[in-house]
Amino acid sequence: MIEWVTLHILEKYNFWISMLIIIIGLSACIVKENFLKKLIGLSIFQTAFFLWVVSLGDVGRNILFTWGLKTQTPPIIWKEAVENGYIYANPLPHVLMLTGIVVSAATTAVALAIVIRIYQLYGTIEESEIIEKEKEFEKMGVM
Amino acid sequence: MIVPIDLLLLFFLLIVGIAALWVKDLLAAIVLTGAYSFVMANVWLQLGATDVAFTEAAVGAGASTALMMACLSRVPRWEK
Numbered sequence: 001m002i003e004w005v006t007l008h009i010l011e012k013y014n015f016w017i018s019m020l021i022i023i024i025g026l027s028a029c030i031v032k033e034n035f036l037k038k039l040i041g042l043s044i045f046q047t048a049f050f051l052w053v054v055s056l057g058d059v060g061r062n063i064l065f066t067w068g069l070k071t072q073t074p075p076i077i078w079k080e081a082v083e084n085g086y087i088y089a090n091p092l093p094h095v096l097m098l099t100g101i102v103v104s105a106a107t108t109a110v111a112l113a114i115v116i117r118i119y120q121l122y123g124t125i126e127e128s129e130i131i132e133k134e135k136e137f138e139k140m141g142v143m
Numbered sequence: 144m145i146v147p148i149d150l151l152l153l154f155f156l157l158i159v160g161i162a163a164l165w166v167k168d169l170l171a172a173i174v175l176t177g178a179y180s181f182v183m184a185n186v187w188l189q190l191g192a193t194d195v196a197f198t199e200a201a202v203g204a205g206a207s208t209a210l211m212m213a214c215l216s217r218v219p220r221w222e223k
Contacts, residue, residue: 013150013153014149014153014190017153017156017157020157021156021157021160024157024160024161024164025160025164028164032164033222033223034169034222034223036169036172036173036211036214036215036218036222037164037169037172037222039211040163040164040172040173040176040211041164043176043203043207044160044163044164044176044179047179047180047183047199047203050195051183051186051187054187054190054192054195055190057192058190058191073191074191074192074193075191088191089190089191089192093192094192094194094195095194097192097195098194098195098198101195101198101199101202101203102198102202104203105202105203105206105207105210108207108210108211109210112210112211112213112214113214115214115218116214116217116218119217119218124219125218125219126222126223
């Protein structure tokens with residue numbers, strides 16, 4: 001029982017905390033009225049997902065038993081590291097998430113441009129006020 | 144990886160993330176998002192992902208914050 005708890009819950013604290021931050025960011029994306037707050041929630045959600053994927057390539061997870069006796073190194077291999085049996089992090093998730101960070105910056109830029117355009121059109125960036133103004137526009141026959 | 148430092152950084156990450164979504168001042172929220180990105184860069188150093196760490200510090204904390212500031216100069220500062 002203790003071994004099961006240690007193996008599946010305590011050692012994988014990165015996964016649990018990243019899931020918690022994913023829930024926070026996604027709920028902010030749904031609940032918040034302000035569009036900039038929605039975008040901040042979206043970027044927090046993206047970063048937490050990247051944290052989860054990079055944690056999958058993390059091989060030094062047995063540290064709660066050994067307390068740092070055999071921690072992982074960055075994925076650089078040199079002679080002493082091979083002789084002393086160092087373990088290094090899996091570099092594949094790092095590369096994938098490197099692409100993801102750049103794409104998330106690009107999507108944030110496009111979304112901010114759309115927010116500015118919405119403010120020019122409606123005069124507000126609160127969601128409920130925009131829905132009211134849309135109804136007014138429909139009555140006036142503008143849109 | 145050092146476990147107490149890792150746990151402390153993840154705790155900071157949670158607190159700063161909640162604070163960035165909680166404040167009503169959008170300028171403070173954007174600055175807190177930059178702080179969140181810096182803490183996340185330190186978490187990635189702890190995970191051995193050095194390349195992701197400096198990409199995050201440059202793109203997430205630098206360029207993204209600057210873009211959000213540029214957007215905030217054209218929309219109202221306070222959330223209702």
